[in-house]
Amino acid sequence: MASKGDINKTDIQPELPQRWISVPFKEGLSKTGAFTKLKSSAYLEEGIYPVVDQGEKFISGFVNDEDLIYKGDLPVVIFGDHTRVLKYIDFEFAAGADGTKILKPINGVDDKFFYYYLRVLNIPSFGYSRHFKVFESLDLPIPSLPEQQRIVAKLDALFGHLDVLREKLDRIPVLLKNFRKQVLTQAVTGELTKDKLDKYEWIxxxxxxxxxxxxxxxxxxxxxxxxxxxxxxxxxxxxxxxxxxxxxxxxxxxxxxxxxxxxxxxxxxxxxxxxxxxxxxxxxxxxxxxxxxxxxxxxxxxxxxxxxxxxxxxxxxxxxxxxxxxxxxxxxxxxxxxxxxxIPLISLELQKTILYKIDELFLFADKIESQYQSLKAKIDQLPQAILAKAFRGELVGQEVKEYVREIGEVMIAAEGVKTYEKN
Incomplete structure (x- = not known):
């Protein structure tokens, strides 16, 4: 955990292109609207207006009272003063309790560009201390508005692709779990060896x-x-x-x-x-x-x-x-x-044959799982790599294209597992 004396701007923000102008971060903020800070005890499980606070959950609860919602222009960015959690909010909401900072950039800075810039910052952890003071040391880049919008469009598209890739990857553990269960079911019934075990004595x-x-x-x-x-x-x-x-x-x-x-x-x-x-x-x-x-x-x-x-x-x-x-x-x-x-009373030789088939199929599943874990680790690290390139003025989409092919290969294998389940 860092101490506030360790703050070094070059460690927190990326090296910005020289062609971009920038201003001290806090000079790039506009005044936000009024809001009531709600204590968590006031949150409802269901309601009309979502409550957004500094917690990990995107929506922490609900309220029904219209007087409690944020009164200001949207969208805004929520920054967790204690948690460092960031949220882009473009809908009516009520603000959570202490630690929920509502940020909005000045005119000339695209709101989504501002949000993506906050995401690229490597803000050190001070534990449950406050972190907003870090921004006093930072800059806010302000490239031309058309360039900001091009960067946002590119990032939106790339992160959209990443979301699709994650959805595909998330299916693999379930497929493998069901596959292993099916293998064991077939082991007990004898289907793995085409030797029906129900013809044997069960003891x-x-x-x-x-x-x-x-x-x-x-x-x-x-x-x-x-x-x-x-x-x-x-x-x-x-x-x-x-x-x-x-x-x-x-x-x-x-x-x-x-x-x-x-x-x-x-x-x-x-x-x-x-x-x-x-x-x-x-x-x-x-x-x-x-x-x-x-x-x-x-x-x-x-x-x-x-x-x-x-x-x-x-x-x-x-x-x-x-x-x-x-x-x-x-x-x-x-x-x-x-x-x-x-359990079935069968010969040791038949037991060994069944175990060999289980090992063979589980090894196949393990190989897919290993590929899944490797890809998941790469995909989880990719957003920060993409953001860093975006704010160095080097954004390309090649990284995502490379993983599309790899995930496609793993999914084909995983779908083979699903096909096996049905046989």
Missing amino acids: ELGYFVENSFYGPRFSKEAYTLDGIPTVRTTDMTDKGGLIITNETPRVKVEEKKLESFRVKNGDLLVTRTGSIGKMAIYTGNEPVIPSAYLIRFRFSDKVLTRFVFYCLTSPYGQKVMGLSSTAITQPNLNAEKIKSIK
Whole structure:
């Protein structure tokens, strides 16, 4: 966090073209209309006139009293004195409470140009202190009005393209989530291998369980820096059901108890309280102990732990455990309930074939997701890069064109995922 003594104009505003004239920022502001600063307690959830304040939400609430709305020319720009949030407002509104600054430029400065210029400024954070004082050190560029309007038109068009690209990108996580669910559904039914599993005997999971164990509770005195690591739900990764125990609490355990407590390679851990139903497979050799809210399952050699894991995390398994999105009540998970869940009694070879197909398809989805994450990061950074070029007088649209092609390729792959869902 910066201090107000660190203000350096060249770090905050871009280097402006020499052909542009500029004035001290505050000399470029015109007087704004009257308004009533509303406290958040006065906001309504629904109403006639929207309330705009310095918060992240564009509209923070509503009022019905016409006397409370801003009385002045529109559009204006809202600047959050505490938050640095910017909003372009071209509709009737009521102003929020303390920290909501209403700004309007002098004649000769296009309102949208003014707004875009504020967006390009790199205003440092002073925490919840006030930030408007920073503008005393800055300039307001005033190129010719036709040039301002050309810049605004170009930026409007480019940001419109970016909005379309974001909408397309935002569809990908949902497609991938549904795809992975469908893969697991087909794994449980046998459609992945074209070998219908309903022709096999379905047997309770307890048939495969060698033993189950509830994580023990320890006193505060038992925790030590050089003890045995304890596994927590937060050590379970969301992807692949793996466990990472880099910085977990450690406890002292008597040697004779360690063997019965410890988690071994291939054991399945299931959370029974808190993040109920979250599960993972331990693949290490270092002795670790499950936390008190975990259940440890150890299986016989008649079943592969990963096959059990995918059966339980499939839509079928989640529904049986009461963890699906349609579940009405909070489930009560315990070892006996999990042992009662039925899975198909199939050969190890068929289990391996199913796991191979799951890995193959999930790898395909992971590749698309990686492309999505990379593109999203680039798209999120693009607005500031575009604005910076605009106010250096170098604005071009090539950046967006490059990402249109990349997003198109990822969307084709993602639509392939959607097509797979239907097959």
